[in-house]
Amino acid sequence: MDIVVVQLLNSLLYAAVLFLIAGGLSLVYGVMRIVNLAHGSLFALGAFVMAWLVGRLSVVLPPALLIGLLPVAAAAVALTGMVIEPTLLRPLYARAEEYQLLMTFGVLLVLEDVMRLIWGPTPLSASTLWGSFGSSTILGSQYPTYNLLVIGIGLLAAVVLWALIYRTRFGVIVRATSQDRRMASALGVNVSTVYVQAFAIGCLMAGLAGAVVVPIQGAVLGMGVDALVLSFVVVVIGGLGSLEGAAAGAFIVAIVRTLAISFFPELELAALYLIAAVVLITRPSGLFAHQ
Amino acid sequence: MKAMTLRYVPARLGAPALWLVPLALLLVAVPYVMAPYQTLLLSYGLVMAVAALGFNLLLGHTGLLSFGHAAFFGAAAYTAGFIVKYAGLTSMEAFLGGGMLSGAIIAALFGVISVGYTRIFFSILTLALSQVLWSLAFKFFWITGGTDGIRVPTPMLLGGVIPEPADKVVFLAHQYYYYVLVVFAVSTGLMWLMVNSPFGKSLAAIRDNEVRAEFVGVRVRVHRWIVFVVSGIFTGIAGALWAPLNGLATPDALYWPFSGEIVFMAVLGGLRSFAGPIVGAVVFNYLKTYAVGRTEYWQLLLGAVLIVLVLVMPEGILGTLARAARRVRGRN
Numbered sequence: 001m002d003i004v005v006v007q008l009l010n011s012l013l014y015a016a017v018l019f020l021i022a023g024g025l026s027l028v029y030g031v032m033r034i035v036n037l038a039h040g041s042l043f044a045l046g047a048f049v050m051a052w053l054v055g056r057l058s059v060v061l062p063p064a065l066l067i068g069l070l071p072v073a074a075a076a077v078a079l080t081g082m083v084i085e086p087t088l089l090r091p092l093y094a095r096a097e098e099y100q101l102l103m104t105f106g107v108l109l110v111l112e113d114v115m116r117l118i119w120g121p122t123p124l125s126a127s128t129l130w131g132s133f134g135s136s137t138i139l140g141s142q143y144p145t146y147n148l149l150v151i152g153i154g155l156l157a158a159v160v161l162w163a164l165i166y167r168t169r170f171g172v173i174v175r176a177t178s179q180d181r182r183m184a185s186a187l188g189v190n191v192s193t194v195y196v197q198a199f200a201i202g203c204l205m206a207g208l209a210g211a212v213v214v215p216i217q218g219a220v221l222g223m224g225v226d227a228l229v230l231s232f233v234v235v236v237i238g239g240l241g242s243l244e245g246a247a248a249g250a251f252i253v254a255i256v257r258t259l260a261i262s263f264f265p266e267l268e269l270a271a272l273y274l275i276a277a278v279v280l281i282t283r284p285s286g287l288f289a290h291q
Numbered sequence: 292m293k294a295m296t297l298r299y300v301p302a303r304l305g306a307p308a309l310w311l312v313p314l315a316l317l318l319v320a321v322p323y324v325m326a327p328y329q330t331l332l333l334s335y336g337l338v339m340a341v342a343a344l345g346f347n348l349l350l351g352h353t354g355l356l357s358f359g360h361a362a363f364f365g366a367a368a369y370t371a372g373f374i375v376k377y378a379g380l381t382s383m384e385a386f387l388g389g390g391m392l393s394g395a396i397i398a399a400l401f402g403v404i405s406v407g408y409t410r411i412f413f414s415i416l417t418l419a420l421s422q423v424l425w426s427l428a429f430k431f432f433w434i435t436g437g438t439d440g441i442r443v444p445t446p447m448l449l450g451g452v453i454p455e456p457a458d459k460v461v462f463l464a465h466q467y468y469y470y471v472l473v474v475f476a477v478s479t480g481l482m483w484l485m486v487n488s489p490f491g492k493s494l495a496a497i498r499d500n501e502v503r504a505e506f507v508g509v510r511v512r513v514h515r516w517i518v519f520v521v522s523g524i525f526t527g528i529a530g531a532l533w534a535p536l537n538g539l540a541t542p543d544a545l546y547w548p549f550s551g552e553i554v555f556m557a558v559l560g561g562l563r564s565f566a567g568p569i570v571g572a573v574v575f576n577y578l579k580t581y582a583v584g585r586t587e588y589w590q591l592l593l594g595a596v597l598i599v600l601v602l603v604m605p606e607g608i609l610g611t612l613a614r615a616a617r618r619v620r621g622r623n
Contacts, residue, residue: 029411033411035411035414035415037551088598088602091602092601092602095605097356097410097411098350098356098558098562099601099605101356101358101411101414102554102555102558102597102601103597103598103601103602105551105554105555105594105597106594106595106596106597106598106600106601107594107598108594109548109590109591109593109594109597110590110591110594110595110598111594112590113588113589113590113591113594114591116587116588117588117591225547225548229418229419229422229547232415232418232419233419235415236415236416236419240411240412240415265430266430266431267430268426268430269422269423269426269430270423270426270427270430273419273420273422273423273426276419277404277420280404280416281404284407284408
């Protein structure tokens with residue numbers, strides 16, 4: 001019984017992180033029609049910034065207060081995004097999408113090495129934060145409190161994002177731009193501003209995902225590239241450009257992965273791709289596609 | 292429907308012999324005039340040129356951007372390793388045959404799933420599918436050697452007709468270089484014939500307007516699938532040639548950033564011209580070797596080059612040269 005509860009919570013934890021990453025990827029695609037190959041690296045950037053901040057400030061701040069650094073790290077990534085979009089992506093909107101994909105691949109290469117340049121090749125840890133929360137008892141099982149917190153953050157992010165997109169004026173503008181860029185522009189929407197904002201929110205989500213994950217598993221080089229490929233699986237299952245799809249896809253991937261790891265670890269990734277392939281063959285545009 | 296802005300313009304070679312013959316002579320002379328290390332570098336470039344040609348059959352000629360060509364390349368390299376390890380054969384022809392076969396089989400499978408999609412979805416799908424192979428190479432380490440990979444020793448060329456020097460570097464810089472050169476020339480010739488055949492024209496029709504091509508009677512999906520398989524075979528040839536040169540088949544050759552490098556090569560040379568990927572592959576290889584030798588942060592350098600390339604030179608080396616030539620001619 002214990003093991004089931006723990007595995008279920010692990011799935012939820014994994015789903016929360018995956019939703020944050022894939023949701024950002026999907027949002028950026030939904031609004032700007034760009035698949036950002038550097039998205040995983042932005043997630044890694046969030047992790048490294050968080051680990052670095054924790055390492056710096058753990059001597060002055062009580063460990064529990066370090067949780068306040070999460071939004072700081074996420075904001076740093078969002079700022080990076082606000083620099084990348086106008087300088088590197090904006091010149092390419094009129095071009096064939098091959099070039100957009102290549103540009104983000106170039107950004108990926110640069111970001112990966114910049115992180116290595118700044119923080120070196122050794123993994124960074126922020127486990128003091130994780131440890132300071134101790135563990136709680138849930139349904140008779142011990143589970144790290146910090147992990148529960150991350151699950152909560154994931155849920156909260158989903159709710160906030162949903163409200164932002166479907167319940168605010170800003171959301172109306174974003175959805176209008178996403179459906180018809182020219183019409184939105186003709187109606188007086190400043191498309192460039194919407195693009196910067198959407199890209200920044202996507203980056204914020206990736207950065208937050210990296211920041212919440214680093215106290216649990218540390219920051220290593222290459223984590224971004226792995227995360228990117230996993231979030232591709234999520235959006236392929238859920239439907240590219242759909243937030244509901246990202247949430248559903250994250251759950252499916254998280255549960256399948258947890259099951260696969262306990263029963264046939266060799267096929268962990270292959271099982272995920274198999275599911276993605278099945279979804280693609282039966283529901284070509286994903287489970288929750290808009291079009 | 293958004294018009295594709297990629298247009299393949301068949302290179303009008305005024306008199307091909309005028310520059311093809313000296314170029315061929317130059318390539319043949321390389322092992323005699325250049326240091327073995329330089330010859331080796333060029334071999335790598337020519338091998339990658341075959342892969343980039345195969346890749347560009349999809350992108351430049353048919354309008355499909357694959358981000359999963361590492362699958363065909365890496366699988367061919369592993370096939371060579373398996374042939375040595377499990378069949379005890381070191382024949383280069385067996386490597387080539389195995390590479391073509393593995394490329395064809397994997398492309399046929401991946402193709403069934405992915406050719407129904409175009410644009411970004413095709414790219415993501417090919418990327419995801421190639422990652423399956425990569426993860427398998429990692430997880431089934433008792434077969435594939437895991438991160439260490441599989442050793443691929445110096446092969447026997449043409450069943451031993453060619454005498455082989457004991458020294459590996461001498462072998463690679465002479466006999467093996469010529470072997471690569473011949474395979475490269477044959478592959479390039481075949482590719483040129485295909486692109487300029489009626490089949491090639493129908494591919495261009497698909498690329499330029501899928502709907503119209505369908506109306507004219509081109510079976511778009513079937514054509515795409517065939518092209519995907521052919522592209523896989525070419526990339527498989529490259530992987531088989533690469534394995535003995537590298538001496539190892541490693542998971543890196545299956546990893547998707549390697550697919551990105553193949554895309555990089557094609558764009559660097561120029562997608563719109565037939566020879567673009569060849570030039571791009573050779574130049575990229577020198578660029579990467581230089582960057583890796585110069586700095587620990589070679590990815591940074593390559594990424595920066597790619598970003599600048601996309602921003603200011605989207606037509607690649609050959610496209611930019613052609614435009615410059617047109618401008619000079621226009622002035623006179």
